[in-house]
Amino acid sequence: MKVFLNGQEIEFAEGGYEYIFLKSYQKHHKETIKKGNGELTIQMYDNGVQIRTLVTKEEVATLINREVLIDRPNKKIYILEPDRQAIQKEDGSVEIVN
Numbered sequence: 001m002k003v004f005l006n007g008q009e010i011e012f013a014e015g016g017y018e019y020i021f022l023k024s025y026q027k028h029h030k031e032t033i034k035k036g037n038g039e040l041t042i043q044m045y046d047n048g049v050q051i052r053t054l055v056t057k058e059e060v061a062t063l064i065n066r067e068v069l070i071d072r073p074n075k076k077i078y079i080l081e082p083d084r085q086a087i088q089k090e091d092g093s094v095e096i097v098n
Contacts, residue, residue: 002059005077010070017070017077022084022096023047049079069094 003012025047033040038056043049053062067080072092080086085097 004059004061005070006062006064006068011072013075015075017075019051020071020076020078021045021047021049022079022086023049023081025049 071094
């Protein structure tokens with residue numbers, strides 16, 4: 001199965017990835033639309049983050065309206081904010097620097 005995040009193919013992770021929000025949220029809304037060829041899940045958060053995920057038999061494609069960094073060893077996706085910085089380490093992990 002192919003997995004895409006913001007247009008780039010990423011490694012499939014059994015059990016999926018965990019989202020790490022650098023700007024916390026209080027409320028969110030989730031809606032799933034199911035059709036014969038797959039399902040679309042839309043998640044909206046009160047911190048301004050929007051996540052759209054389309055799942056079909058062949059692929060999973062997710063769009064997040066923020067820059068992201070993938071922590072591959074720990075199966076986490078860091079959702080970045082303009083006022084916060086993070087770096088990708090050589091081992092594939094992510095470090096928050098402020």
